[in-house]
Amino acid sequence: MGIKYYTHFILTGSTVDGHDQEFSGVVEVNQPTEDRYGVKDIEALLARNFDLSSSAVRLIDWARLQ
Numbered sequence: 001m002g003i004k005y006y007t008h009f010i011l012t013g014s015t016v017d018g019h020d021q022e023f024s025g026v027v028e029v030n031q032p033t034e035d036r037y038g039v040k041d042i043e044a045l046l047a048r049n050f051d052l053s054s055s056a057v058r059l060i061d062w063a064r065l066q
Contacts, residue, residue: 002028002029002030003028003029003030003031003032003033003064004026004027004028004064004065005026005027005028005029005033005062005063005064005065006024006025006026006061006062006063006065007023007024007025007026007027007042007046007059007061007062007063008022008023008024008059008060008061008062009022009023009024009043009046009057009058009059009060009061010022010023010057010058010060011023011050011052011056011057012055012056012057012058024061026065027046029045032064033045033062033064034064039059039062040054042059042062043057043058043059044057046059
């Protein structure tokens, strides 16, 4: 069973017209991120799910749900 996090992030210039897209919601990951992951690691994790480079993701919020 995964661990759920609330996330809020922006995909920068990811659409055809070059505008940013903002997302928020709940994601589930296989392991806790508190002790092992920094902001750049979480951005890379989110970017992989969109087949983008980590530089295309700007993390705003990441919080574990209870």
